[in-house]
Amino acid sequence: MPISTPILTLNKQPIVRRSFLLGMTSAMVAGPAFALDKATATQLVDRLVAEINRVINSGGSEGKLIRAFENIFAQYADVDIIARSALGPAARSASSSELNAFSRAFRGYIARKYGKQFQEFIGSSIVVTRTKNRGKFFEVEASVRLKATTPFEVSFRVSDRSGENLFFDIIIEGISLLSSERVEIGALLDSRNGNIARLTRDLVNLG
Amino acid sequence: MFEYGNRITILIATGLILLLSACGQRSGEMVYDPFERLNRGTHAFNKGLDRNLLSPVSKGYTAVVPDPVKNGISNFASNLSLPGKVVNNILQLDMFAATSNTFRFVINSTFGLAGIFDPSDSMGLEERDADFGQTLQRLGVGEGAYAELPIFGPSNMRDGIGLIVDMVLLDPASYTLKSPVTSYRTGSRVGEVLQKRQIYGDQIDEVLYESADSYAQSRLVYLQNRRFQLKDTSSDAYIDPYSDLE
Numbered sequence: 001m002p003i004s005t006p007i008l009t010l011n012k013q014p015i016v017r018r019s020f021l022l023g024m025t026s027a028m029v030a031g032p033a034f035a036l037d038k039a040t041a042t043q044l045v046d047r048l049v050a051e052i053n054r055v056i057n058s059g060g061s062e063g064k065l066i067r068a069f070e071n072i073f074a075q076y077a078d079v080d081i082i083a084r085s086a087l088g089p090a091a092r093s094a095s096s097s098e099l100n101a102f103s104r105a106f107r108g109y110i111a112r113k114y115g116k117q118f119q120e121f122i123g124s125s126i127v128v129t130r131t132k133n134r135g136k137f138f139e140v141e142a143s144v145r146l147k148a149t150t151p152f153e154v155s156f157r158v159s160d161r162s163g164e165n166l167f168f169d170i171i172i173e174g175i176s177l178l179s180s181e182r183v184e185i186g187a188l189l190d191s192r193n194g195n196i197a198r199l200t201r202d203l204v205n206l207g
Numbered sequence: 208m209f210e211y212g213n214r215i216t217i218l219i220a221t222g223l224i225l226l227l228s229a230c231g232q233r234s235g236e237m238v239y240d241p242f243e244r245l246n247r248g249t250h251a252f253n254k255g256l257d258r259n260l261l262s263p264v265s266k267g268y269t270a271v272v273p274d275p276v277k278n279g280i281s282n283f284a285s286n287l288s289l290p291g292k293v294v295n296n297i298l299q300l301d302m303f304a305a306t307s308n309t310f311r312f313v314i315n316s317t318f319g320l321a322g323i324f325d326p327s328d329s330m331g332l333e334e335r336d337a338d339f340g341q342t343l344q345r346l347g348v349g350e351g352a353y354a355e356l357p358i359f360g361p362s363n364m365r366d367g368i369g370l371i372v373d374m375v376l377l378d379p380a381s382y383t384l385k386s387p388v389t390s391y392r393t394g395s396r397v398g399e400v401l402q403k404r405q406i407y408g409d410q411i412d413e414v415l416y417e418s419a420d421s422y423a424q425s426r427l428v429y430l431q432n433r434r435f436q437l438k439d440t441s442s443d444a445y446i447d448p449y450s451d452l453e
């Protein structure tokens with residue numbers, strides 16, 4: 001169910017991002033949006049990890065898995081902010097409807113691109129290890145062990161600066177999803193002469 | 208004891224390191240790449256090398272050679288690189304790691320039959336990775352400009368110098384081993400690379416062949432991962448997407 005979410009305008013005034021009713025429903029689904037602190041940040045990631053584990057071990061076709069991941073991403077991530085950041089400087093001169101459309105296409109692209117890789121995660125364990133207060137956001141660290149390999153470190157950066165507690169970056173062994181997507185989207189945009197609308201159309205087939 | 212060639216290397220390395228310390232990157236930047244044009248050329252070369260040689264050969268190697276043999280070969284190579292790591296552990300005054308790695312080397316070389324088996328691993332005695340680039344970083348040398356090295360791939364000024372120093376100067380195994388063991392060692396290193404290429408195959412392929420700008424992507428992956436490994440916080444590693452809107 002695509003949620004039509006008007007993004008921040010060019011005047012940088014945050015608009016109410018979801019209709020009130022939808023907000024209430026999503027709050028009940030994603031959990032009450034308490035003030036962000038160490039405990040709530042950790043809980044968010046705990047729930048996120050549990051959801052991911054559930055989807056991975058549920059079996060089902062790749063298409064089904066990817067749709068499930070798209071929902072998880074929509075629910076737990078600040079998709080608009082990530083999408084906007086991925087566009088880089090180009091976002092400043094884009095209209096809010098362009099940003100909107102891009103954000104929706106971006107969501108599907110991310111779900112396909114990263115959802116594909118989760119096949120390897122079957123039978124793995126993700127354990128949240130600790131949470132750090134970084135001033136403007138919280139960093140929740142986890143250790144991932146794929147079957148019998150050496151565990152690797154993942155951290156989730158959680159913020160409430162969009163009005164809800166959401167994660168805005170995932171860092172795997174030091175490599176940031178946000179940075180990586182900014183490089184990728186930047187290159188895709190360059191090869192389309194900065195045409196965001198064209199990129200939005202093409203994104204549907206990428207990932 | 209030191210050959211003439213080694214003296215030259217020491218001289219050049221010292222000179223480069225001093226140069227490096229003098230001109231570092233502007234702090235707070237994520238990517239400092241003044242040699243981008245040159246690097247992109249090297250990247251194209253490396254990518255061709257991978258596509259035409261490394262990738263197909265590693266697929267063949269993986270398919271043909273049985274797992275235990277592949278593992279044995281990689282273990283042999285990795286074991287012989289331990290003395291070099293111990294040297295760097297000592298240079299960094301990390302005696303815990305030095306001792307740990309030494310034990311590992313001794314146990315694997317004896318009970319592990321010249322390093323082909325890895326009994327240390329099941330004892331929980333893991334490798335403590337160390338290289339001269341890391342040693343330089345501990346001494347306060349900044350990473351310097353990004354550099355993609357021919358064949359060796361993404362690196363930076365400091366780590367590139369570190370690599371040369373490690374290979375030429377700080378590798379005890381190369382001083383003590385004689386032929387034909389040296390050629391076994393070279394062969395085993397090739398095997399190790401081929402095996403790794405396949406193990407990380409999906410991720411490597413994704414970056415090299417499925418991204419819109421494989422150069423920028425591999426540069427980012429390298430820099431962020433290396434800084435993470437070295438616990439290097441001198442560069443501003445990450446984006447704060449909300450800061451644009453504050």
